[in-house]
Amino acid sequence: PxxxxxxxxxxxxxxxxxxxxxxxxxxxxxxxxxxxxxxxxxxxxxxxxxxxxxxxxxxxxxxxxxxxxxxxxxxxxxxxxxxxxxxxxxxxxxxxxxxxxxxxxxxxxxxxxxxxxxxxxxxxxxxxxxxxxxxxxxxxxxxxxxxxxxxxxxxxxxxxxxxxxxxxxxxxxxxxxxxxxxxxxxxxxxxxxxxLVLIKSLPAISEIPKTAILIDLKKGLHCVWSSPILYTVIGLTFAFTFFAMSYRQVLPAFTEEVLSAGAGATGLLWMGAGLGSLIGNLILASLDDYKRKSLILIGSLIAVCIFLALFAWSTWYWPSWIIFFFVGMASTGFFWPMANTLVQLNAPPELRGRIISILQVAPAIHFLSALPLALVGDTFGWPIAVTGAAVITLLVALLLGIWNPTLRRSDSR
Structure with a gap:
């Protein structure tokens, strides 16, 4: 126990x-x-x-x-x-x-x-x-x-x-x-x-059949596909990381072109986003077992899109710092931990690792999405590139989160 x-x-x-x-x-x-x-x-x-x-x-x-x-x-x-x-x-x-x-x-x-x-x-x-x-x-x-x-x-x-x-x-x-x-x-x-060595009171491991890895992967994917709440949350998370978070690896180039700022100023921006994220995490931790989890998930994703678009067009450093603070709060402060929570609550214990691993692909792809964002930024300018990423994320949020009733129904469970 x-x-x-x-x-x-x-x-x-x-x-x-x-x-x-x-x-x-x-x-x-x-x-x-x-x-x-x-x-x-x-x-x-x-x-x-x-x-x-x-x-x-x-x-x-x-x-x-x-x-x-x-x-x-x-x-x-x-x-x-x-x-x-x-x-x-x-x-x-x-x-x-x-x-x-x-x-x-x-x-x-x-x-x-x-x-x-x-x-x-x-x-x-x-x-x-x-x-x-x-x-x-x-x-x-x-x-x-x-x-x-x-x-x-x-x-x-x-x-x-x-x-x-x-x-x-x-x-x-x-x-x-x-x-x-x-x-x-x-x-x-x-x-x-x-x-880790000092941890003792873990539940007993259930007997797991040693099936082929591809069969195990198929079981995880089938579980996600057969659960509307799982594929909705994971779909939103992939859109969030591929589009809305693609700026992370190219932020130095963005700050140099748009804000005329160097490495030190870029570091301060990251600190602002980190502080916002910390405050968001603390607020989320204080909510007890809050029932309207889908409201937090969708509301925070929409907020990310709005603040990211504002950040894209701000040419003054300190207003940009304040906006970026709220980007951090909405994204890794609220959206990401809530997505993790909903997936863990809806994943069967024996498949939890596989399903979370599908969710964990999402953060990794922002390493790859920086390249297309940089190409658009070089061609049309960083404000258009970042705004475009925010708009695409917003459309996915509306499609999967607002017009699709799956998440709202999950709150009544």
Whole structure:
């Protein structure tokens, strides 16, 4: 049985922390989120240090993104065929070793660009296998009535890591060097393994037939297709990440052209979005087992589209910062954790890993959607490109979320 100790009502915003194992899992997630925030910035600076080429940096991002997309679904199948906790520990060890290898190559003077490509591709694959188990495990650690709170608190630590990680990376690089930053990065990934090892009170694993992987994948896809709520939420999430979130990897180019701002100002924009996301996560965590979940999902997606279009046409930095704060709040503050919550609530436990892995493909595809957005931006200008992405997302939201009654019906369940 799940172990929980008593919290007073005034702490209901953090009620998932009643569960001992969830607290350990959350602490492990904190180390991973900070490490991942470090990872992307450190490897990006490493590529520029080797090549001085933004094109090569884009290729490294693409090399990470392709296996991340391909292995996301495989990660869900593995999560449903094995002990999710052991899988998390194994992948964390593998990630630590890969980044440690990069650090050793750097300080020894042996590092070449092909090493970065190879290790980035392996990281993309291993982290894709890690993610479905990471999200699916929340449903094993808290009771159903506290699932929305647990997902929101876990999303909060994810967003905190995206603020703290890059700042820590920049500080270590400035005070020491890239090699030291990579060693710190590997150490952060490894440190979280201790918290995972201490988790004890997981439900017993049901007997799972060892069918072929393709059959397992077919079962997951069939479950999604036969559940209107699942395919509606996942469809909205794919539109959200492919179109509305495509700006993330090209934000430096956007800020340079539209706002005439440099790297420091771009970092401040990210901090604003991260703060907005954190506040959104805290508000969501305070809502208890809120019944109108579809209202939050659709309302936040429409808000993302509106704020993104406003951001696209703002040419003043501080108004843009304020707008971007609300982009972060609506997107990763409300929409993404609510989509995760609805999928976990409607996925059968024995298929949860596979179904979450289908959902987890969505964040990975924004690594790929940046390229078409950049092509449109180069041809017609960034304001038109970003506004077009927002409009397409809004049309999908209206089609699947407003005109389709599936989500509204789910609230009455």
């Amino acid at each position: 799940l172990q929980a100790n008593g919290f007073r009502n005034k702490f209901k915003m953090f009620r998932a922390f009643r569960y001992n194992d969830f607290r350990l899992f959350w602490l492990s997630g904190a180390t991973q989120s900070i490490a991942q925030g470090m990872q992307f910035l450190t490897i990006g600076i490493l590529v520029l240090d080797i090549t001085s080429s933004s094109f090569q940096l884009g290729l490294v991002i693409f090399a990470y993104g392709i296996p991340n997309v391909v292995f996301s679904v495989l990660g869900g199948i593995i999560a449903d065929r094995t002990d999710r906790l052991r899988l998390l520990i194994s992948t964390r060890i593998a990630i630590s070793i890969l980044i440690l290898g990069l650090a050793i190559l750097k300080v020894s003077g042996l590092l070449e660009l092909w090493h970065v490509f190879a290790i980035s591709s392996l990281l993309g694959a291993v982290q894709a296998i890690n993610n479905p188990s990471r999200m699916a495990l929340i449903g094993d650690l808290v009771e159903r009535k506290d699932l929305m709170n647990g997902v929101a608190l876990f999303s909060m630590v994810d967003q905190s890591g995206q603020i703290i990680g890059p700042a820590l990376s920049g500080l270590v690089i400035e005070l020491f060097d890239l090699g030291t930053a990579l060693f710190v990065n590997a150490g952060l990934y490894a440190s979280g393994i201790l918290f």
